[in-house]
Amino acid sequence: MSRIGKLPIKIPTNVDVTNGNSIVEVKGKFGTLERTIPEIIEVEQTDGTLIVSVKKDTRTNKGLHGLYRTLINNMIIGVSEQFLITLMLQGVGYRANVQGNTLVLNLGFSHPVNIDIPNGITVEVIQNTTINIKACDKEQLGLFAAKVRSWRPPEPYKGKGILYKGEQILRKAGKSGKK
Known part of the structure; x- marks a missing residue:
């Protein structure tokens, strides 16, 4: 697992995250952002936190794991604070x-x-x-x-x-x- 990728993402109260078919959409006070994620990345939402995980642990998947966790975190910070x-x-x-x-x-x-x-x-x-x-x-x-x-x-x-x-x-x- 990626060290960055396994960190949970805290969702602020004024942010709404919807996880659809390989698309993550984040709505907040300052706008709406959406990003397409690869099929190997899974996003699970549980009571105020997001957990990003990978289906198979290979070298490239570990890099994508940390990358997409950071991209989703930046989306959440951006729509809540700018x-x-x-x-x-x-x-x-x-x-x-x-x-x-x-x-x-x-x-x-x-x-x-x-x-x-x-x-x-x-x-x-x-x-x-x-x-x-x-x-x-x-x-x-x-x-x-x-x-x-x-x-x-x-x-x-x-x-x-x-x-x-x-x-x-x-x-x-x-x-x-x-x-």
Whole structure:
């Protein structure tokens, strides 16, 4: 058995989990998520907890066991609390704002960068340089944050770019000049 996979998942009171034909659906305060699981994975629901198990213990099945237990746990956390990623803009003139369903970034290019915000993701800009991105689907949230960050990844010489909150940039020395 997988060490992660055998841990039980506690279901909060405001979350409803339905386990159908190889589909797990989770409903909560912030939305509904569903995921198709392989036939080798079994999900049992007993009074407030979920237990994920595997039909046959092979090497690949152990990996899938832990993976799907974590995916189901992330679904439950997402619909009950939501996930948050904070991006920081560092650079002179770097700004962000939200216009309707579009995130507009000024990143030193000759034009503003417009990024469409997908359904299920909320974006909030604080003081023009801090972007809070919230979603109940952790996978979609990380993908959108990486898409925003890909426009100006942090560079090692001046530390400018779009950084995750708390990220440390390993700085390099610049040119040493003439001797």
